[in-house]
Amino acid sequence: MKKISLIALAFIATLFTISCENEETFVDNNTVTNADPNFRVTTANGNTASQRASYDEPCMTTNLIAGQNHIVGTVSVDFDGVDLIITYTTNADWSIQATHLSIGNCAEQTIPTTGSGNPKIGHFEHSTTHNPDVDVVTYYIDPAALTENYCFAAHAEVNGPTGGETAWAEGTDFDGNNWAMYVEALLSDCNVDDPGTDR
Numbered sequence: 001m002k003k004i005s006l007i008a009l010a011f012i013a014t015l016f017t018i019s020c021e022n023e024e025t026f027v028d029n030n031t032v033t034n035a036d037p038n039f040r041v042t043t044a045n046g047n048t049a050s051q052r053a054s055y056d057e058p059c060m061t062t063n064l065i066a067g068q069n070h071i072v073g074t075v076s077v078d079f080d081g082v083d084l085i086i087t088y089t090t091n092a093d094w095s096i097q098a099t100h101l102s103i104g105n106c107a108e109q110t111i112p113t114t115g116s117g118n119p120k121i122g123h124f125e126h127s128t129t130h131n132p133d134v135d136v137v138t139y140y141i142d143p144a145a146l147t148e149n150y151c152f153a154a155h156a157e158v159n160g161p162t163g164g165e166t167a168w169a170e171g172t173d174f175d176g177n178n179w180a181m182y183v184e185a186l187l188s189d190c191n192v193d194d195p196g197t198d199r
Contacts, residue, residue: 059190066165075169079190095133117175
């Protein structure tokens with residue numbers, strides 16, 4: 001009898017521990033998947049993209065393309081003196097349900113792909129999901145982990161007038177059989193010199 005009581009007590013303690021862990025993990029409907037300590041992410045509604053104090057514009061901006069031919073927003077790159085900042089921003093009629101970001105050194109081909117060259121979105125290092133949708137998702141990445149020539153693939157799941165769509169930051173096509181793209185960039189493009197000088 002004592003054996004059964006101890007087993008029941010252990011079972012209840014295990015359930016209590018699991019339920020507490022789940023409660024801490026799922027506090028918010030906006031979730032972030034990330035195992036990298038050199039990375040953080042924020043979200044917002046409304047255009048609040050971060051910019052360097054010295055310039056009015058991010059150091060690089062490309063279109064966010066959905067369904068191969070809808071420009072639904074932008075993906076911008078900036079540097080605040082500490083972090084490399086990658087920001088997804090949607091246009092007025094569109095919103096972001098999820099993002100996936102892979103970033104690394106171009107020479108090392110760090111973006112996960114299949115043998116045929118298609119990106120493996122589920123293996124991207126960073127991702128977010130949002131319920132309700134958001135308009136802005138900003139990733140902050142330690143540039144010390146990158147070399148001068150870095151590449152990133154910025155994927156999003158967006159909602160708009162045509163329904164749900166897959167979206168990519170406009171750039172170079174992957175080798176695979178789809179329209180997925182990645183962006184090649186230079187860290188020096190985001191250097192801040194004398195605030196009084198022109199670019």
